Amino acid sequence: MRPPGEGPPAKRPKAMLPARPAVQPRGPPPAEQQRRSLPIFPVRGRLLGHIRGLDSAVVIGETGSGKTTQIPQYLYEAGIGRQGTIAVTQPRRVAAIALATRVSDEKKTELGGLVGYSVRFDDLTSDETRIKFLTDGMLLREAIGDPLLRRYSVVILDEAHERTIHTDVLFGVVKAAQKKRKQLGKLPLKVIVMSATMDVDLFSEYFNGAPVLYLEGRQYPIQVFYTRQPQSDYLQAALVTVFQIHQEAPSAQDILVFLTGQEEIEGMTKTCRDIAKHLPDGCPQMMVIPLYASLPYSQQHRIFRAAPKDCRKVILSTNIAETSITIPGIKYVVDTGMVKAKKYRPETGLEVLAVQWVSKAQAWQRTGRAGREDSGICYRLYTENDFEKLNQMTIPEIQRCNLSSVMLQLLALRIPNVLTFDFMSKPSPEAIQAAIEQLVLMGAVERKDNQLVLTPLGRKMAAFPLEPKFSKTILLSPKFHCTEEILTIVSLLSVDSVLYNPPARRDEVQSVRRKFISSEGDHLTLLSIYRAFRNVNGNKGWCRENFINSRNMMLVSDVRAQLRDICVKLSMPIESSRSDTGNIRRCLAHSLFMNAAELQPDGSYRTVDSHQAVAIHPSSVLFHCKPACVVYNGLLHTNKCYMRDLCVVDADWLYDAAPDYFRRKLQAAKN
DNA sequence: GAGCACTGC
The missing domain is CATH 3.40.50.300 (P-loop containing nucleotide triphosphate hydrolases)
Structure with missing residues (x-):
């Protein structure tokens, strides 16, 4: 059955006729x-x-x-x-x-x-x-x-x-x-x-x-229920729904709840476990399992374990359970209708991560997770009227991202005119223009006879499976004799965080991590962690003691080897700066000059580029510090506009890196 | 003074 409302597409042609059953003298294997x-x-x-x-x-x-x-x-x-x-x-x-x-x-x-x-x-x-x-x-x-x-x-x-x-x-x-x-x-x-x-x-x-x-497929029927009234607090609504199901349904039927993020899920896990301790007699036990991507594999695997007899599994998950992980035996889906997702504003170059409504397609995807092995039930914690107001489809990623990688790839593919590339869903002209500007600024692209062409540098950049700013950093590094170190840093930054931060053990994490911290910023702190990891040959126990995600650390080694191979193929000299961190920071200043911020007299920070007010992200080792001038990998807009992954630099280096750019900025500021 | 959905080369 199809869930109500999804309906077959309007132009559905005649259903295909089943072919004659195949006649076989003997049964097939x-x-x-x-x-x-x-x-x-x-x-x-x-x-x-x-x-x-x-x-x-x-x-x-x-x-x-x-x-x-x-x-x-x-x-x-x-x-x-x-x-x-x-x-x-x-x-x-x-x-x-x-x-x-x-x-x-x-x-x-x-x-x-x-x-x-x-x-x-x-x-x-x-x-x-x-x-x-x-x-x-x-x-x-x-x-x-x-x-x-x-x-x-x-x-x-x-x-x-x-x-x-x-x-x-x-x-x-x-x-x-x-x-x-x-x-x-x-x-x-x-x-x-x-x-x-x-x-x-x-x-x-x-x-x-x-x-x-x-x-046709094989999906079991799923009953969908909506709330009668809009819910002002979807967390509260989810809690009530979970325990209502828990008191009524047989304990072998598991529940999957869709929430928005790690913090919310951890909080809800605790609340559910607390409530489950004080349930009336005769009520089954409850096993509450959080699920999100940054959880170590060992903990993610708990969702596959069967619950003991008379115990119900309740899985609290992000949208990772929509597509990436299929959980067997789910009878009930509770859909809050909310998701945390990235938006991109080309005019500011800002990525905004915000809790927002899911699309109808996404809601159906969530619903479908209840009918994989048997008929299921889905509770939508919003009204049917609100469902009707949801977007039909999730906005394609290409319309929500910084396009500098895509544009670089299209140019490397020798697409005649990237500005008019035949996208199925066109990104905004502003987003395309902003990406081109970034590539021009990096020296990857030139305008020649009113045409955009890849420079030799740009062609080399496209050889790396990285964001352009990281490829640029690597390609600049020979000039500063620190390619070995930059390869390590870029590899660390291009995978998920190698730092494991269980919220419950925060103080422990901080004290253990102190020994790696560099006052020069996050890039150099990560470098010292990687060096320590290599010194113990990737020992798993060491990783556990130091709250390092060993899975991601292994991945860093793979990425690094791949990037190093590409450097060798491009005949780049690969040197180490050893203990000299100045050259590493100079190299970062030269590649990230457009991502710079300066300390203001009032103690706040503003970007050099557009004088946007920004703050140091709490995950940075510089969070408690007030360096005069920093470069950062990117901005993330949540409650505030945060700089992530910072490196302390000299303001002079920035000017040396791109004199024309800063002259233009000064000129613009005067006018 | 306080936070990070999910993939992938």
Whole structure:
């Protein structure tokens, strides 16, 4: 069943007819039998018949239809696209790896043979590989080396409804490659966009009116309830709802509650546990489990453990449980309707992280988490009227981000005019312009004969899988003889924080971390942590004692090795500044000069660039300090406008870094 | 004086 309100898209064509049951003299082997039991199997023939003759197709499939595992195999088995490889993109690494493993099993081949995968740091493909699962970001990276995607005969863009920034850029890249290959008379490129039941018209229109094929799925019915009145306090409402369910429903039925963030979830966890201690006799026990991305793996895994008898699992989660983590056995979903999400204001260059309403699509996604194994129930803690007022879809990431990376990539892809690039959902002209300005300021892009071209520096920057400002920092580092240190710092900054901060043990964390702190700022503090980590060879016990996230630390080593390889390929000299931190700070001043702030007489800070009032983020080691001049990695607007990851610099260095820029700033200030 | 949704190259 479809939840009420989602409804089938208006232009839904005739449902596909089931094919005749296949007659087999002997029963097929179990794996084959399993494949044949999928909802997609009966329509295999018709599906292939359609796709064979098309350049592009949109496939809409509900959860459990089997589209992602079966369609690539059907195409391969039918000899469609045999002249090349079939690429299937996924937004997430784990999904790409899991799907490749599954399909490889079904084909009874060794993973990395006929079926393989390619994700960052992990490539399991060979010359034999004909079905390749990869992250969308990985295919984009490949496209920079080969914009026509020549090795692929079919590109399947899966989970397109999630509209990640990479998928959105890929839409344009594959469309352009398809057109160009046709013009040049090369092997045609077939494009298949796969999505849940959303955005259909948009996808179809974008790919020149590509036909839309629908697949039924296997989802259990879910009852949806709304509140009668709007709730002024969604946390209170969630609490009441959870305990109401708890007192009425059998204890084997678990509850998943969607909340907005770590702090809220930790607070709610504590409240629930306190209340659960004083429940009336005869009421089942309650196991309350928080879930959010920065939680260590070991704690995230607790959600998969079955609760003891007469005990109910209640999982309090961020939107990580919407897509990234599937929790088995959820009967009830409690949806607060709220999410913490990033917005981007191009006029100020500010990213704003704010609690806001979910979209309808997101609300349905949350609801669907209750019907994975059996029928379910979803409580929406808002009125039906409020639901109707929600946006149809979540705004695609590409319209909520700083676009400097995207623009650099498009230029590296030799897109003729990046300002008019054929985006499915166009970012605002201001956002595109702001990104270009940033790239010009960094020296990555030049205007030549009214055209934007990549400078040699810009082309080198595009070789790094990093934000442009970080690539720039690395490329500047040989001048300051500190490439080894900058590689470490940039690697640390480009993964999730290596610092583990359990709120309950705050004092302990602070005292243990003191020994790493550099008065010169966060970059150098992180560097000293990494050096200490290397000195103990990544010892896990050491990480635990020092509240260091060892998983992220290992990742830093991987990133660093990858970046170092790229430096070697670019023939960069790689030197160490050893104990001289001055050069490291000079290098940071030269690459982050547009992100500088100065101490004001009243003790506050203002940016050098636009005189915006800013504050030092509480996570910074400089939070209690008042350095005269700093550069920072970025601004984050929550209650205040905060600078994150700071480095103490000399004001003179900034002027040396970009004299023209600061002269213009001074001029503008006078006028 | 006080805070950081989620991915990915």
